[in-house]
Amino acid sequence: MNRRRSLLAIAHMFAGLALLPLTKEALAVTALKKSKADWKKILPEQSYAVLFEEATERPGSSVLNAEKREGTYVCAACNLPLFKSAQKFESGTGWPSFFDVMPDAIGTHRDFKMILPRTEYHCARCGGHQGHVFEDGPKPTGLRYCNNGVALQFIPANDTLPALRT
Numbered sequence: 001m002n003r004r005r006s007l008l009a010i011a012h013m014f015a016g017l018a019l020l021p022l023t024k025e026a027l028a029v030t031a032l033k034k035s036k037a038d039w040k041k042i043l044p045e046q047s048y049a050v051l052f053e054e055a056t057e058r059p060g061s062s063v064l065n066a067e068k069r070e071g072t073y074v075c076a077a078c079n080l081p082l083f084k085s086a087q088k089f090e091s092g093t094g095w096p097s098f099f100d101v102m103p104d105a106i107g108t109h110r111d112f113k114m115i116l117p118r119t120e121y122h123c124a125r126c127g128g129h130q131g132h133v134f135e136d137g138p139k140p141t142g143l144r145y146c147n148n149g150v151a152l153q154f155i156p157a158n159d160t161l162p163a164l165r166t
């Protein structure tokens, strides 16, 4: 009887776990897990180096600096939409810059590579490194998302967004 009770207790515990509500993040974006080796096979060399080895592209090198059309900037690895053209501004830094990001599109962490702490951000879906966010941007957010162009793909407003990579 004791043994039966404890089995029941365990069964109830698992049933309870299955009913836990999903977090908001989990509902919004389902993580895509791929190995670095897989990404290396799929992506152009420079995009891979930035997205999965945290390299930084040479300032002024991205064609996206001059991109002024209406549209969406998607992650160059998994195609998750990250920025709208209305969130872009000319920062003069030589990197595509945005003052805001689409909801639930990125995750962040602090890094200390440049001695002073910086906030790194990455695609919420595939974890690919995009850039760093600084607090010297324009209104209304005061933020400057300094993004590597090779980590993004621009999709003009009239074109269909690419399917999320699986």
Ligand SMILES: [Zn+2]
Pocket (backbone or CB within 6 Å): 075, 076, 077, 078, 079, 080, 123, 124, 125, 126, 127, 128
């Ligand atoms: Zn991604």
